[in-house]
Amino acid sequence: MDLDGVIVFKGWNLKGGLNLEGHKDLSRQYSIINTAIPNELIYPLVDRSGNVQTALVKAGERVLKGQVIAGSKGVQGTLLHAASSGLVKENEWRMIAHPSGLKSECLIIATDGLDECCPVDEPVDYTQLSAADICEKVHQAGIVGLGGAGFPTAVKITPNNVRTIDTLIINGVECEPYITCDDRLMQQYPSEILLGIQVLLRALAIENCVIGIEEDMPEAIEAIQKAIECSGFNQIQVKVVPAVYPAGGERQLIYQLTGRETPNQGFPADVGVVCQNVGTVMAVYQAIVKGQVLIERVVTVTGMGINKPQNMWARIGTPIKDLVSQCGGYNGPIERLIMGGLMMGFSLPDDDVGITKATNCILVATSKEVTKSSEAEMQPCIRCGECALACPVNLLPQQIYWHSQGGAHQKCQSFGLFDCIECGCCDVVCPSHIPLVQYLRASKSKVFLKRREDEAAMLAKQRFERRDTRKAQEKVAQEQRIRLKKLALVKLQKESASSPVKMQDKS
Amino acid sequence: MLWICLLFAILGVILGYAAFRFKVEGEPLVVEIEALLPQTQCGQCSFPGCKPYAEAIAQGKADINQCPPGGEVGVKALADLLGLDAKPLDESFGIEKEKKVAVIVEADCIGCTLCIQACPVDAILGAAKYMHTVIASECTGCDLCVEPCPVDCIVMSPIKPSVLNWQWPEPIQNRH
Numbered sequence: 001m002d003l004d005g006v007i008v009f010k011g012w013n014l015k016g017g018l019n020l021e022g023h024k025d026l027s028r029q030y031s032i033i034n035t036a037i038p039n040e041l042i043y044p045l046v047d048r049s050g051n052v053q054t055a056l057v058k059a060g061e062r063v064l065k066g067q068v069i070a071g072s073k074g075v076q077g078t079l080l081h082a083a084s085s086g087l088v089k090e091n092e093w094r095m096i097a098h099p100s101g102l103k104s105e106c107l108i109i110a111t112d113g114l115d116e117c118c119p120v121d122e123p124v125d126y127t128q129l130s131a132a133d134i135c136e137k138v139h140q141a142g143i144v145g146l147g148g149a150g151f152p153t154a155v156k157i158t159p160n161n162v163r164t165i166d167t168l169i170i171n172g173v174e175c176e177p178y179i180t181c182d183d184r185l186m187q188q189y190p191s192e193i194l195l196g197i198q199v200l201l202r203a204l205a206i207e208n209c210v211i212g213i214e215e216d217m218p219e220a221i222e223a224i225q226k227a228i229e230c231s232g233f234n235q236i237q238v239k240v241v242p243a244v245y246p247a248g249g250e251r252q253l254i255y256q257l258t259g260r261e262t263p264n265q266g267f268p269a270d271v272g273v274v275c276q277n278v279g280t281v282m283a284v285y286q287a288i289v290k291g292q293v294l295i296e297r298v299v300t301v302t303g304m305g306i307n308k309p310q311n312m313w314a315r316i317g318t319p320i321k322d323l324v325s326q327c328g329g330y331n332g333p334i335e336r337l338i339m340g341g342l343m344m345g346f347s348l349p350d351d352d353v354g355i356t357k358a359t360n361c362i363l364v365a366t367s368k369e370v371t372k373s374s375e376a377e378m379q380p381c382i383r384c385g386e387c388a389l390a391c392p393v394n395l396l397p398q399q400i401y402w403h404s405q406g407g408a409h410q411k412c413q414s415f416g417l418f419d420c421i422e423c424g425c426c427d428v429v430c431p432s433h434i435p436l437v438q439y440l441r442a443s444k445s446k447v448f449l450k451r452r453e454d455e456a457a458m459l460a461k462q463r464f465e466r467r468d469t470r471k472a473q474e475k476v477a478q479e480q481r482i483r484l485k486k487l488a489l490v491k492l493q494k495e496s497a498s499s500p501v502k503m504q505d506k507s
Numbered sequence: 508m509l510w511i512c513l514l515f516a517i518l519g520v521i522l523g524y525a526a527f528r529f530k531v532e533g534e535p536l537v538v539e540i541e542a543l544l545p546q547t548q549c550g551q552c553s554f555p556g557c558k559p560y561a562e563a564i565a566q567g568k569a570d571i572n573q574c575p576p577g578g579e580v581g582v583k584a585l586a587d588l589l590g591l592d593a594k595p596l597d598e599s600f601g602i603e604k605e606k607k608v609a610v611i612v613e614a615d616c617i618g619c620t621l622c623i624q625a626c627p628v629d630a631i632l633g634a635a636k637y638m639h640t641v642i643a644s645e646c647t648g649c650d651l652c653v654e655p656c657p658v659d660c661i662v663m664s665p666i667k668p669s670v671l672n673w674q675w676p677e678p679i680q681n682r683h
Contacts, residue, residue: 046670046671050671052671096670098670098673099675100668100670102669102670102673104669104670378678438675438676438677439677439678441675442674442676442677442678444675445674445675446674448674453545456546456647457545457546458546460546460547460548460628460645460647461541461546461557461558463628463630463645464546464548464556464557464558464628465558466629467627467629
């Protein structure tokens with residue numbers, strides 16, 4: 001890496017990126033352990049992208065392991081399953097896995113320790129399943145991208161008339177420091193992952209698959225290659241990716257492996273690619289080949305602040321404190337508890353938060369690993385341009401920061417604000433310690449808020465106008481009624497005038 | 508002389524045709540002004556809604572600083588659009604307040620429908636002698652329903668922070 005010029009890494013096709021200290025040895029050499037059933041499983045009824053999950057079970061109801069307990073509607077709807085048997089408690093407001101640290105409504109299961117399963121489907125031969133069957137099963141199993149974004153997998157693999165897919169890319173890059181869950185999965189379950197890939201290839205009706213693995217995971221590369229040799233799935237290629245952060249970013253990996261650039265407002269499918277994380281492939285294997293729904297995932301619990309860093313099969317909804325205690329507990333004062341990686345994760349104020357499908361890592365960081373408050377030492381921007389050199393998506397972070405500070409969020413957009421993947425490379429290289437990513441995130445939030453407000457204003461305007469038209473119509477109708485009544489009255493009076501007998505009667 | 512007359516006649520025809528062919532429907536300035544107003548429809552500007560206020564501004568009958576929900580930002584946007592100097596909000600029309608949403612204390616509601624009639628955006632649901640309720644997502648926080656309620660059962664409550672409306676804060680600036 002050369003900070004004075006353009007950063008160039010061997011074999012790295014993109015500009016920018018960083019060579020970060022991996023800290024992977026803390027946890028990578030230990031086998032994935034199974035975890036005990038927690039006393040409580042916590043499921044937030046809203047996810048990080050703001051999709052609301054509707055509870056499908058009532059308080060007091062007994063649920064079984066694998067039973068559907070909540071679901072979200074819409075094309076991108078997903079299902080949530082109970083990770084163990086137990087009683088559903090009243091919904092509570094708990095802190096959730098969200099950067100805000102705010103509380104939100106959660107569905108809580110008090111487990112009974114019996115771990116009684118729902119009756120499961122008989123495992124079927126995936127080669128007999130149609131693409132639609134596979135998509136439906138993947139949806140029913142509640143599978144979402146386990147790499148962090150949590151996008152519903154069934155939506156990604158459902159055939160689409162508009163876009164033709166020719167390549168399946170499996171993301172085994174795991175470029176963020178500390179995280180080793182995908183590394184361990186590939187080391188321990190290579191043949192399962194290959195079967196999962198076969199299922200996905202069948203669903204997509206394509207043959208071409210590339211697995212991207214970072215060069216500093218030799219064991220995983222070897223395991224996968226061996227499994228490919230043994231299984232004879234020779235159409236699956238393994239490509240080694242240089243250990244540059246953020247090589248595991250979806251768009252970055254696609255470019256690195258295929259040379260195709262995903263359009264800025266588009267999706268990988270626009271360039272004929274579907275990208276899946278290794279963990280997701282494992283979940284697909286478990287769902288289709290084993291008939292198991294997604295109720296657990298591998299989580300790396302690591303950092304210097306924990307006694308025994310390791311990877312564990314954790315049930316979705318397990319409170320972090322339960323995982324920490326099974327890793328020997330904290331070993332001293334903790335600076336920050338981070339969910340996700342060091343670069344892209346977010347701090348949690350408390351460890352009583354349930355893990356979600358998108359939780360790949362719990363990082364218990366001490367003051368040696370993270371600085372106390374980067375804001376304290378922030379200096380003015382000297383316009384050195386290091387951030388622009390480090391940016392893997394060719395942005396000018398200093399420029400966006402400049403406009404963001406001035407509140408010109410529209411201007412930020414013209415500088416590609418929404419292309420920022422929030423990887424944090426600019427933060428790391430900034431000699432003035434400016435938290436650039438946070439400025440950019442704040443800017444994004446403001447733009448979203450403005451959009452929401454504009455939409456609401458539009459709606460209010462429509463309703464106001466409709467109400468106006470309705471009132472005008474009502475007025476016209478009323479006048480009409482009055483006129484008709486008057487006419488009728490005049491007619492009646494005329495009639496009575498012409499028949500004096502009646503008049504006499506009345507008087 | 509004849510040629511000049513002829514030329515003018517031709518130009519006249521072209522202009523006449525252009526005026527007919529490229530006729531602008533409505534008043535574009537009103538539309539542009541209205542797009543900058545918050546559509547609260549609260550009437551604090553002394554006009555019965557955002558559109559009438561926009562029309563008044565366009566005709567020069569109202570000043571640009573009469574919209575409290577739009578606030579200073581709104582005044583600035585209007586000033587930019589109209590090429591005027593931004594000025595502080597005229598406080599005689601009200602002050603800029605945090606956005607709120609109306610909530611009907613349902614236990615106290617007598618079902619009089621007065622608030623339903625007052626709501627400019629049809630955000631209150633109910634029928635005579637039945638309990639009413641506010642559709643929170645449609646409420647613009649205009650306050651107009653509070654006044655007519657005979658039993659004072661409508662409260663304007665601040666919007667609660669939740670993970671759905673949370674925003675990334677800007678870093679605390681602590682420069683040396």
